[in-house]
Amino acid sequence: MLEKYHDEMLSCTACAFCKKSYYVYKFAQKESDYPKGKVMVCYGLFSKEIEEDMDVVKILQKCTLCRRCEKDCPSMIKISDIIWAGRYDLKNLLPEHEKMLQNFEKYNNIFGEKNYEKEGSEITFFMGCLVSKEMKDVVISLFDKLGIDVTVIGGCCGYPIEKIGRRVKIKLIEKEMDKLIFSCPNGMLAFKEFKPMHISQFILSLNVNFLKNNKNYIYHDSSFLGRYLGIYDEPREIIKRIGNLVEFEENREMARQCGGEIEFKIAFPQEAGEMAEYLAREAKKKDAIIVTTSPHCYSHLKEYGDVVDLLQLVEENIK
Ligand code: SF4
Missing domain, CATH: 3.40.120 (Alpha-D-Glucose-1,6-Bisphosphate; Chain A, domain 3)
Known part of the structure; x- marks a missing residue:
């Protein structure tokens, strides 16, 4: 995967502007805590000047892929895409991510919990692992108050697994859907081809x-x-x-x-x-x-x- 970003990696001038937003955090002390250092580690992996070990895995996983640092990069480098590509090339995972992956493969839920599902109308809400964990009852009550017999799809969208650098075969939803609504942006990104709607967009469309x-x-x-x-x-x-x-x-x-x-x-x-x-x-x-x-x-x-x-x-x- 890193091969695709060869030119992008070489465009880094090492100016360190991407470090700017990190200066407020105490944890950012080593060069590899900053985006610039991670881009360099990716280049080292690609050029085989660096070998993968668990320190390298930690360096590449210690990033939220949030793209905030890219806003400060004068060379407009796609830093998150480079780091993400580096993760796909890694052979090893952190133990915490191994557990997440095992749960996903066994239960289709990264926490290993039971997924909530419900049959209803063609208005469909994708619950996902985290919404289900945090506010399943809120979602049920919200659609009740709206007077909508909502269909609820459970299970993990697979996006957090993709983010740790493992490929996921996204399951197709074989169902007629008028609208597919998400509260989780990860799910929206995983199911892009279904024209997902965020709950905020759906609520505004109802004139509540x-x-x-x-x-x-x-x-x-x-x-x-x-x-x-x-x-x-x-x-x-x-x-x-x-x-x-x-x-x-x-x-x-x-x-x-x-x-x-x-x-x-x-x-x-x-x-x-x-x-x-x-x-x-x-x-x-x-x-x-x-x-x-x-x-x-x-x-x-x-x-x-x-x-x-x-x-x-x-x-x-x-x-
Ligand atoms: S701001 Fe961009 S060009 Fe400068 S060090 Fe960071 S990634 Fe490289």
Whole structure:
């Protein structure tokens, strides 16, 4: 895979601008903690100047693939794609990722948990592993309040497995679907060919009336919903209809990662914690509740601050 990025890797001028957003974290101390160092390790693997060992595996996996550093790169290098390609070329996985892969292969669920499914109309909601773990009941109640007999598809979309560098055969959904709705951006990316809709887009399309309150809500752009899928406005529009929308200093395409992508968090909890604390501090200073739109962000950030997922916010405030 790295062969494909040969020219891209050589375009790195080693200017180190991509280190900029890392200076606030204590964990970033070694050159290989920064994007620049990871690009160099990838080139070393490709040119066979470096051999794979578990330190190399750790270096390439210690990245959320969030694409934030690319916003600072003057050479516009696709840093995340290079690191991701490097992962596909690795023979070994970290033990935490081995476990995730085993669960996926055995249970079609990265946590080894039971998947929830439900037959209903042609409006279909893809539950996935993390939404099921965190807010299955919220989803059921939300569609009940909307008066929609929703079909629920369970199981893992396979995207977190792809992100650790293992190929997944995405199962085709053999079912007539009017709409395929996701709360998880990972699932949307895995099922791109089905024209997925994010829950925020679906809710706005229904013209729902909300109860209004006076609370401050600070919106956390998920890297995968934002930088990968380009969805920035719809969640903000819903928040504005319910309470006061507050912004992080770095938002939209410049938003910071919270560290919650599950494959990153389980392997690097300390680094993931530092990233979440940074955002939680700013939210607290602005006296605002963090709103997430990805179950990865929600399940992580809720350990560090006052957090509500958009699913919950909508479910609690439908008039
Ligand atoms: S900012 Fe871009 S060109 Fe500069 S070191 Fe990082 S990856 Fe290389």
